[in-house]
Amino acid sequence: MITSVFGVLFDGFAYGMLLFLLSVGLSVTLGMMNFVNLAHCSFGMIGGYVTVTLMNSMGWPFLATLPVAFVVAAITSVLFERTMFRRLYRASDLDQCLLTIGLVFVSVASAAYVYGTIQQPVNLPSYLRGSYTIMGVTLGAYRLFLIAISLVITALLVLSLEYTRFGAQVRAAVDNQRMARGLGINVDGAFAVTFALGSGLAGLGGALAIDIVGLDPSFALAYLVYVLIVVSVGGLGSIGGSFAAATLLGISDMAGKYYFPEIGSFLIYLVMVGLLMWRPAGLFGRRS
Amino acid sequence: MTSTSAALAGPHEHLRAQDRWRAIEVVFWLATLLPFLVTPNYLSLASQVAITALFALSLDLILGYAGIVSLGHAAFFGFGAYAAGILSKHGWGEPLSGLLFAGIAAGLLGYLMSFIIARFRHLALIMITLGFGLLLLEAANSAGWLTGGADGLQGVRMWPLLGMFRFDLYGFTAYWYSLILLFLLFLVSRRLINSPFGLSLRGIRENSTRMRAIGAESRAHIRKIYTISAAMAGIAGGLLTQTTETVSLGVLDFQRSADILVILVLGGAGRLYGGLIGAIIFLVARDQFSGINPQYWYFPIGVLLVVVVLFLPGGILGGLAQITGSERFQRMVRPLMVWRGKSP
Numbered sequence: 001m002i003t004s005v006f007g008v009l010f011d012g013f014a015y016g017m018l019l020f021l022l023s024v025g026l027s028v029t030l031g032m033m034n035f036v037n038l039a040h041c042s043f044g045m046i047g048g049y050v051t052v053t054l055m056n057s058m059g060w061p062f063l064a065t066l067p068v069a070f071v072v073a074a075i076t077s078v079l080f081e082r083t084m085f086r087r088l089y090r091a092s093d094l095d096q097c098l099l100t101i102g103l104v105f106v107s108v109a110s111a112a113y114v115y116g117t118i119q120q121p122v123n124l125p126s127y128l129r130g131s132y133t134i135m136g137v138t139l140g141a142y143r144l145f146l147i148a149i150s151l152v153i154t155a156l157l158v159l160s161l162e163y164t165r166f167g168a169q170v171r172a173a174v175d176n177q178r179m180a181r182g183l184g185i186n187v188d189g190a191f192a193v194t195f196a197l198g199s200g201l202a203g204l205g206g207a208l209a210i211d212i213v214g215l216d217p218s219f220a221l222a223y224l225v226y227v228l229i230v231v232s233v234g235g236l237g238s239i240g241g242s243f244a245a246a247t248l249l250g251i252s253d254m255a256g257k258y259y260f261p262e263i264g265s266f267l268i269y270l271v272m273v274g275l276l277m278w279r280p281a282g283l284f285g286r287r288s
Numbered sequence: 289m290t291s292t293s294a295a296l297a298g299p300h301e302h303l304r305a306q307d308r309w310r311a312i313e314v315v316f317w318l319a320t321l322l323p324f325l326v327t328p329n330y331l332s333l334a335s336q337v338a339i340t341a342l343f344a345l346s347l348d349l350i351l352g353y354a355g356i357v358s359l360g361h362a363a364f365f366g367f368g369a370y371a372a373g374i375l376s377k378h379g380w381g382e383p384l385s386g387l388l389f390a391g392i393a394a395g396l397l398g399y400l401m402s403f404i405i406a407r408f409r410h411l412a413l414i415m416i417t418l419g420f421g422l423l424l425l426e427a428a429n430s431a432g433w434l435t436g437g438a439d440g441l442q443g444v445r446m447w448p449l450l451g452m453f454r455f456d457l458y459g460f461t462a463y464w465y466s467l468i469l470l471f472l473l474f475l476v477s478r479r480l481i482n483s484p485f486g487l488s489l490r491g492i493r494e495n496s497t498r499m500r501a502i503g504a505e506s507r508a509h510i511r512k513i514y515t516i517s518a519a520m521a522g523i524a525g526g527l528l529t530q531t532t533e534t535v536s537l538g539v540l541d542f543q544r545s546a547d548i549l550v551i552l553v554l555g556g557a558g559r560l561y562g563g564l565i566g567a568i569i570f571l572v573a574r575d576q577f578s579g580i581n582p583q584y585w586y587f588p589i590g591v592l593l594v595v596v597v598l599f600l601p602g603g604i605l606g607g608l609a610q611i612t613g614s615e616r617f618q619r620m621v622r623p624l625m626v627w628r629g630k631s632p
Binding site for chain 2: 030034036084087088091093094095097098099101102103104105106107108109110112113117217221225228229232236262263265266269270272273276277280281
């Protein structure tokens, strides 16, 4: 019993880290520009397909494909940001939702056309496939790897946001965009870089997710809901909030599926609606 | 011409002028009878279009007029569909009272939700409507004893309409039944929108803070229109159940909420005919391309959405209105107007 609890906690934490990687970029960009980017998971999906293509068609090793997934997702996203999204920063929520959901539809259909609707296979290297047993608890090597990568990235994000000049500019823009502009900060430029970084992280998350949740064209829509939950519960523009919300969501989703499979995701949605009604700006958000 | 003179005469005169029937509207509603004569093989598609148009109209009331963005409007459609289906399964298959039951059930749910809806805006509102829709879908999926779960609700049997007209295989009864209801509820919506209440809804959409500042009770208005819209969506759902005699989980799907949003925006949100035109184009196009994989079908839809948002903010009807309102067009049609004796 106890070991199963630890097992669920461990798997849930690893899953939560995955959700964190997928959603942290959206949280920061939403906090900066109030741009509702529902296509965020499509950039994650791009990362996943980059990894699959490089590994299966060109024989690249798994680890080498991860940076490429990051870069391709980042570049694609910044292309869209410069050509389409920036025109809608002052538009209504509805227009932003519609444009980005249109892009989700296009990405889902394109992925289905190119790769088919089947789940994509991924062959992990042998050192990531095994598992370790520590005090009766089985820890999957891949999940350990995932947790380690996510923790390193979180630390890098927090450090760069707290201690670099660029991080200070981003924080200023999240707190008060107009004031930041007034002080001569190039908010648009900072935003474009943040957007690219966030989408790159989503791409990395998409690549890392293949072994855990699989990859098919519906990825962009299926994980959108989870990402939005993390963002809105964690609070806009808050890395710590996203981290906490992602961990909470990952563990409770895993526990719910393990202990109460018959009610499915019902609990998750109930908790989310309840939390949002209690605190519309999210658990750690300062403004709505 | 009429609008400027009416604006000078005051708001009531303006509303009355808006409420007057135009020739193009009469033509549109007469054209809805064409499927009976021209395409009798497509009557079941036509009734689908009428039901979808009604659903889009219900969304238009809250989204187009009151500015409440909803990503989960299928919740009410599905609730009405299940209400009608469950009533019929338990032995009461009379269509009209079943439809009333569906409308009241969805309306009640909408009334309860409206207290939450009226408090939020922006991202929190989008997330709450989305979460509520998913919540209802999961609930219906889990409550297999009531809804049949993933297998769908079996055993829906409808009695003949008014005791005389059976729901036939060709969709003849289904179409005129849906069309009459669409028309009646359209009249209700039209009256609502062209009333002082409708005007204050538009005020809320444009600037809700200001509406509160000038003393308009915007939350009460939002609650009212949300309840009405939910009831209409429920009736649309009930119609779908009754005309197809089956209910599946698809009625509550996120895809349905997204589709109806696309339909409305494509046609033109904030215009009474937007949802109707959108439904016709969307469903007829989907029927024409039904041969291709539904996964690919979303490619043109997505492109269309992007194009509409970037280049055609008012949807198809908005674009048309822009063309017909332009100087060049006015100059072009002026000779015709003179001929009909309508020019000033």
